[in-house]
Amino acid sequence: MKQVLSGNEAIARGAWEAGVRFACAYPGTPSTEILENVAAHYAEDINAQWSPNEKTALEVGMGAAVAGARTLVCMKHVGVNVAADPLFTMAYTGVRGGLVLVCADDPNLHSSQNEQDNRNYAKFAKIPLIEPSDSQEAKDFLKDAFELSEKFDTPVLFRTTTRISHSKSVVELGERDELPAAGDLVRDPRKYTMLPAFARPKHPVMEQKLAELRALGVTSPLNRVEPGDPKIGIVSSGITYQYAKESLPEASFLKLGLTYPLATELVKEFARSVEQLIVVEELDPFLEEQIRLAGVAVNHGKDWFSICGELEPSRVAERLTGEALARTDPAGGLPVRPPVLCPGCSHRGVFHVLRKLKVFVAGDIGCYTLGALPPLESMHTCLCMGGSIPMAHGIAKVIGPTAERKNQVVAVIGDSTFFHSGVTGLIDMIWNNGNAVVVIQDNRTTAMTGGQENPGTGHMLSGLESPQIDMEKLVVALGVVPDNVRVVSAYNLEAVENALTEELAKPSPSVVITKDPCVLQYKISETPYGVDRETCTGCKQCIKVGCIALSMTEQDGETKAEIDPAFCTGCSVCAQVCKFDAIVR
Amino acid sequence: MKTINILLSGVGGQGVLLASRILSEAAMVQGLDIKQSEVHGMSQRGGSVVSHVRIGDAVHSPIVPDGQCDILVGFEPLEGLRHAHHVKAGGVLLHAVDPINPSTVSAGFATYPTDLDEQFARFACDTIAVPAGELAEQAGNRRSANVVMVGALSPLLEFGPTVWDHALEAAIPAKLLQLNREAFRLGRHLVCDKHGLAG
Numbered sequence: 001m002k003q004v005l006s007g008n009e010a011i012a013r014g015a016w017e018a019g020v021r022f023a024c025a026y027p028g029t030p031s032t033e034i035l036e037n038v039a040a041h042y043a044e045d046i047n048a049q050w051s052p053n054e055k056t057a058l059e060v061g062m063g064a065a066v067a068g069a070r071t072l073v074c075m076k077h078v079g080v081n082v083a084a085d086p087l088f089t090m091a092y093t094g095v096r097g098g099l100v101l102v103c104a105d106d107p108n109l110h111s112s113q114n115e116q117d118n119r120n121y122a123k124f125a126k127i128p129l130i131e132p133s134d135s136q137e138a139k140d141f142l143k144d145a146f147e148l149s150e151k152f153d154t155p156v157l158f159r160t161t162t163r164i165s166h167s168k169s170v171v172e173l174g175e176r177d178e179l180p181a182a183g184d185l186v187r188d189p190r191k192y193t194m195l196p197a198f199a200r201p202k203h204p205v206m207e208q209k210l211a212e213l214r215a216l217g218v219t220s221p222l223n224r225v226e227p228g229d230p231k232i233g234i235v236s237s238g239i240t241y242q243y244a245k246e247s248l249p250e251a252s253f254l255k256l257g258l259t260y261p262l263a264t265e266l267v268k269e270f271a272r273s274v275e276q277l278i279v280v281e282e283l284d285p286f287l288e289e290q291i292r293l294a295g296v297a298v299n300h301g302k303d304w305f306s307i308c309g310e311l312e313p314s315r316v317a318e319r320l321t322g323e324a325l326a327r328t329d330p331a332g333g334l335p336v337r338p339p340v341l342c343p344g345c346s347h348r349g350v351f352h353v354l355r356k357l358k359v360f361v362a363g364d365i366g367c368y369t370l371g372a373l374p375p376l377e378s379m380h381t382c383l384c385m386g387g388s389i390p391m392a393h394g395i396a397k398v399i400g401p402t403a404e405r406k407n408q409v410v411a412v413i414g415d416s417t418f419f420h421s422g423v424t425g426l427i428d429m430i431w432n433n434g435n436a437v438v439v440i441q442d443n444r445t446t447a448m449t450g451g452q453e454n455p456g457t458g459h460m461l462s463g464l465e466s467p468q469i470d471m472e473k474l475v476v477a478l479g480v481v482p483d484n485v486r487v488v489s490a491y492n493l494e495a496v497e498n499a500l501t502e503e504l505a506k507p508s509p510s511v512v513i514t515k516d517p518c519v520l521q522y523k524i525s526e527t528p529y530g531v532d533r534e535t536c537t538g539c540k541q542c543i544k545v546g547c548i549a550l551s552m553t554e555q556d557g558e559t560k561a562e563i564d565p566a567f568c569t570g571c572s573v574c575a576q577v578c579k580f581d582a583i584v585r
Numbered sequence: 586m587k588t589i590n591i592l593l594s595g596v597g598g599q600g601v602l603l604a605s606r607i608l609s610e611a612a613m614v615q616g617l618d619i620k621q622s623e624v625h626g627m628s629q630r631g632g633s634v635v636s637h638v639r640i641g642d643a644v645h646s647p648i649v650p651d652g653q654c655d656i657l658v659g660f661e662p663l664e665g666l667r668h669a670h671h672v673k674a675g676g677v678l679l680h681a682v683d684p685i686n687p688s689t690v691s692a693g694f695a696t697y698p699t700d701l702d703e704q705f706a707r708f709a710c711d712t713i714a715v716p717a718g719e720l721a722e723q724a725g726n727r728r729s730a731n732v733v734m735v736g737a738l739s740p741l742l743e744f745g746p747t748v749w750d751h752a753l754e755a756a757i758p759a760k761l762l763q764l765n766r767e768a769f770r771l772g773r774h775l776v777c778d779k780h781g782l783a784g
Contacts, residue, residue, distance in 0.1 A: 004609045004619060030624075110624045134620070167622040167647035168609055239647075242620075246645035314651040327652045328670040331704050334663060335695035337596065337687035339632035367630065375692050543692050548631055551691040566727075 005171045007164040010135035011102055012037035013171070014142030015072045016045060019179040021097075022064035023048040024057045026420065027449040028076030029111035030165040031104035035074055036452075039461045045176065046072075050452055050461045053385070053420040054079035058086045058101065065099040065155075066192060068182025070146050077105040077118045082385065082421070087155065088125045092202040093192050094153035097182060098146035102158045104165045107282050108310040111448075113365065113384065115309070117283035122157045122260040126206050128213050129157045129260035130222060131238040135169040141257055143177075144222055152209050157260075161282065163239040163310070210261045217263025225270055226253040233274025234320075235267065235287060240311055244280040247317035259287060264294040271296045278304070278320070282311045341370050343549040344524065344569030346443050346490035346516035351376040352545050352577065353497045354412070354439075358405045359504070362395065364388035364422070366414040367448045368441055375546045379412065386421025388413045392436040393429040401435070401507070408504050411438045416446035416454035419469065423478070429509050430479040437503045437510045440471060441490065443518040451521035475511045490514035493576045519569050526570030527585050529563055535582035536560040542574040542583060550574055586617070588641030589742070590649040593734075594668045595660030596685050597634050600731030603756060604658070605636040607735050611752035612640040615744045622647035631688065633664055640742075656741055657710075658734050660717070661685050662701050674709040679737050679776070681717035681730060713737070713776060720771040729768035732757075736772025740780065 005013065011034045015023060023046050025035040038048045051057035054075040061073035075083060080103050087101065103121070106112040122129030130145050132138040138160065145156040190198050217223055229250045236244050237256040245253065254270040256262075271277050271291075279288045279301040288301035304319045305311055314325055341348050351371035354361050355378040363369055363379035364387060372379035381391055392411035399407050413422045418440050426438060446452040453459045458468035476482050484506055488495040496514060503510035517524065528549075538559050542550055549567035552559050563574075563583070575583035591608065595601040605621055612619040623636040637649045652671055657678045659665020665680030672678050689695040698704060705712045715737045717730035724733070732753075739749055749769065757765050 002613065004606075004613050004621070162624060163622055163647060166624060167620060168606075169620050169644075169647070170613055170618060242645040242647070249645075312651070313646045313648045314653075317650060325650065325652055328708065330670040331666045331707070334667055334698065335687050335689045337631075337633040337664070338689065339597065339630035340688040342630065370630065374694065540693065546688060546692060548686065548688050548691050551686050552693055 001173045002170050003173060004168050005135045005139075006033065006166055006168045007132065007135050007138040007160050008033040008166070009037050010138040010171050011142055011160075012042065013173065014139035016042040017139065017174045017176050018143040018146045019070050019177040020046055020072050020146070021069035022046065022061065023072040023074070024051050024060050025074035026051055026054045026057050026079055027446050027452045028079050028104070029449055030106060030160075030162040031074045031076045031079075031102065032449045032452070033165075034102060035461060038072070043462060048461055050454070052455050054083040055086060058083040061099060062086060062090055062095075065095040065097045067097070067185060069097040070179065071097055071099045072102065073099065074102040074104070076112065077103055077116055078112060078114065078384065079103070080118055080121055084121070084125075087121070089194050089199070090155045091125050091127050091206055092194055092199050095149060095155060096186065098149035099155045100142060100145045100149060100158050101155055102160065105159060105161045105283075107161055110162050113382065115283065117286060118157070118159055119259060119286045120284065125157070126210060127154050127157055128152065128258065129159060130257055131159050131259050132164060132257065133238050133241045133255070134164070135167070135171045137257065138164060139171055141222060148213075152213060154209060159238070161239055213258070214261040214263060215265075217258045217261065218266045220258055220263070222257030223263055223266060224255050226255060228252040230273060231275050233270055233277050234280055235270070235277065235291065236280040237287065238282070240280045240282050240316070243311060243313040243316040244320060246313065247320040256287070262287065262290040262294070264290070267291055267294060267296055280305060280311070280316060283307060338373060339370060340546060340548055341367065342520050343547050343567040344519040344571040346514065346518065347371060347441055348376070348545055348547065348571075349493050349573040349576070350412070350439060350441060350490055350496055350514050351378045352573065353493055353500060354378040354410060356497070357500060360395065360407065360409045362388045362392040362409055362411045364411075364413040364417050365448075366417055368412060368414055371412070375544045385417055386413070386425055389422050389425030389438055390428050392438070393425065393432070393434040396434055396436045397432075409436050410500070410504075411436055413438065413440055414447070415440060415442040415444065415456050415471070416452070418471070419455040423474070426475065426509070427478055435507060435509055437500060437512060439500070440511060440513045442471060442513050442515045445518045445521045447518045447521060451518065471513060480509055480511050484508060484510035485513070486510070487513045487515055490516040491571055491573060493573065519571070524569060528565040528568035528570050529572065529575055529583050529585055530565070531561045531563055532582045532584055533558075533560045535580050537580055537582070539579070542578050545574050545577055547574060586642050588639055588644055589656070590654045591638040591640070591656045591658065591738070592649055592654045592668055592671060593636040593638065593658045593660065594664040595634055596664060597631050599660045600728070601634050601636050601660055604660070604731045604735045605638055607732070607752050607756045608638050608738070610755045611742075611744055611748050614748045614751045618642060618644045620644045620647035633667065635668060656738060658738050660731060660734055663687070663698065666698070666701065666704055669705065669708045669710070672708060672710040676710045677741055678705065678708065678710045678712045679715055679734065680705070680712070681734060682714050683718040683730070713779060715772065715775060717772070720775065721768050724768035724771055725764040729765050732765045732768040733772035736769035737776045739769070739773050740776050
């Protein structure tokens with residue numbers, strides 16, 4: 001049977017076919033849909049869960065693998081930074097049930113804070129790396145990855161990019177491999193307990209495994225030579241193979257699926273069979289460096305294909321064929337359409353107040369990062385998941401107590417990000433007698449990635465109920481003075497402003513929880529507001545809240561605000577901002 | 586069969602991805618190879634979105650090469666115009682007529698183009714304006730404007746008579762199917778009538 005599947009859907013299917021029994025992840029674009037699809041289609045056979053962050057996800061996954069289950073763990077590229085600690089030592093311990101870590105890279109930063117090339121992690125952690133180049137391979141190679149994981153007793157890094165994860169193609173489906181149950185726990189401290197004395201002898205074992213994998217790559221079906229015109233030999237993997245294949249279908253190809261360790265003997269043999277060797281890869285010269293290190297001459301690599309951003313198929317074609325494509329100039333002067341907070345978003349009013357207070361805002365990762373853009377422009381840093389609170393603490397430590405608004409600092413973080421890694425930052429601030437105001441924008445979901453459950457929502461990935469972690473009690477238990485913990489409606493601008501003003505004046509850390517659910521995920525829609533054109537003075541204050549339901553329109557020679565009832569959710573933020581009471585229901 | 590390159594462009598939230606899904610399903614039912622590419626996440630928050638759909642006997646890259654688009658479907662006029670230069674000479678540009686202001690326009694940083702027709706006319710392709718919102722309302726819900734656009738695109742692809750039915754069934758929940766079938770039909774008829782094609 002055939003289906004059109006995205007790379008992520010195909011990975012979910014591949015996990016099921018491979019007999020996976022446990023899967024976990026923290027949502028992150030472009031990896032999120034893998035676990036969503038596991039939960040939606042294969043919940044009977046695969047026990048799947050969201051974890052609060054990528055490190056715990058990988059550790060939970062390791063527990064499942066040690067207990068003998070084939071285990072899938074998924075995250076986006078930057079998530080592997082969070083999970084790097086367990087990953088590197090898992091390469092020492094090895095696994096029992098196969099463990100595959102799927103990491104989805106995001107060249108061109110479609111929805112990320114950097115575009116790191118996670119292929120480097122395979123080399124760094126000394127584990128095998130597999131890269132599929134379409135959805136069929138995403139499914140099939142995942143099964144191969146589990147076999148390699150068990151055969152070589154190692155976690156396997158399975159790397160996609162946005163164009164693999166979010167591209168769809170036709171997939172021939174297979175059946176599930178029913179594997180025998182894991183049986184009892186195995187006690188083997190020399191394998192799983194990484195004391196120096198037990199870990200030291202593991203290092204040469206890892207090196208030996210890599211040497212064996214390198215040799216295996218010569219004959220593995222994950223790698224293949226596609227003989228063609230011997231004038232040009234192209235080495236490629238992942239999505240860039242497709243770009244190159246389309247550009248020069250007649251050329252000779254070495255198409256790699258197992259890209260670390262590189263099957264150097266295979267590359268040498270291929271290089272001998274062609275006149276020119278060209279390496280086509282996105283981001284870092286990962287293959288090129290390995291090939292050059294093996295003493296093979298590379299005619300073109302990163303001199304032709306940029307190290308920055310995504311490779312564009314058109315540019316790849318122009319380079320490889322030497323022929324320029326006919327291009328037409330785009331229409332000029334068109335207004336850009338950047339992403340924006342949704343109409344009715346519970347973050348909007350909070351950023352309006354922060355802008356008004358003129359404080360320095362240490363931000364975090366989520367939809368609310370859009371608060372940095374015009375017209376709200378009230379977020380001044382955004383580094384990584386959970387970075388807001390410790391950065392605010394560090395800033396406040398250096399600045400010291402001040403009544404000057406411009407040097408006062410507020411951390412802004414969402415609920416899912418707070419549970420991910422904001423909690424430890426708050427512990428740091430409390431422990432070290434720090435002082436900053438932390439705003440937790442609690443919208444009861446993980447909104448940016450499409451609305452996943454988190455530890456505060458009271459539900460798990462399966463949709464079943466679970467204990468709801470109480471944020472207020474948590475921060476009080478950590479040591480925030482109960483009087484400094486404020487819960488206000490995100491839509492009550494006066495209450496948000498009063499709470500912030502009062503807490504900024506206090507000498508110890510405060511937590512202001514702005515609690516209102518995500519309008520998109522919870523489908524919230526109330527009676528829309530409208531503008532009374534008689535009362536409206538055209539002052540544009542409402543426009544500065546940055547809502548696409550609002551615009552200035554000209555009628556009878558007068559420019560006044562107007563609300564599009566198709567977009568307005570009735571959140572009232574603009575009505576509260578209007579000084580003339582011109583926005584009414 | 587030569588690969589057909591289709592771009593679908595619009596505003597996050599308009600249902601561009603669902604439209605791509607219907608199109609992909611149809612191509613698969615027709616027995617063709619298909620590659621489709623889209624971007625999720627940040628760009629869905631009311632920003633510009635574009636989806637690439639390529640169908641043919643054997644398709645490698647999921648991305649339409651610059652200037653090689655056979656059919657562009659703009660779910661919003663400005664978003665149609667933004668990608669119009671990708672349509673090759675003699676290609677077709679379908680666009681919905683219902684504008685949605687970008688935040689930059691609402692906020693007064695930019696103005697929405699008032700000379701859309703002249704701008705579309707600059708490009709050497711066949712431009713078809715589709716009153717998608719109006720037809721969707723006629724079908725029963727303005728939100729089905731995306732399916733109207735798929736209907737409008739459908740006569741340009743020579744798929745078998747039941748292919749689109751299967752595709753709609755596969756991509757749309759049962760309770761919304763009737764409404765969307767009607768939206769599809771209205772879009773299809775509009776283009777068939779304009780071009781004297783059989784419905």
